Amino acid sequence: MVTESQISDIIAEVERKLKDAGEKSGVALKVSDHRLDDDWLYVVIVPEKAGVNASDHALLMSRIERSLREQGVENVLLVPAIDDE
Numbered sequence: 001m002v003t004e005s006q007i008s009d010i011i012a013e014v015e016r017k018l019k020d021a022g023e024k025s026g027v028a029l030k031v032s033d034h035r036l037d038d039d040w041l042y043v044v045i046v047p048e049k050a051g052v053n054a055s056d057h058a059l060l061m062s063r064i065e066r067s068l069r070e071q072g073v074e075n076v077l078l079v080p081a082i083d084d085e
Helices: 004-025 054-070
Strands: 029-037 040-047 076-080
Touching: 004 029, 004 040, 004 054, 004 076, 029 054, 040 054, 054 076
Parallel strands: 040 076
Antiparallel strands: 029 040
């Protein structure tokens, strides 16, 4: 269960993991939006620039979700999207 008070820390951790993973893999992703719904935190992840392979995007997010669960952060789903810009 995620509470309102945990959101900023979780988002910061996701951003840190995205940055670290992006430096290692060359897949640059960023947090675009988030929403707390029914004790679940949905975090929308978009590519920083065009041309990111969808399977790379999904693989990186899957690894980050797994890492969060290993740290005891449950009920967080990373949602892939394409930025409207």
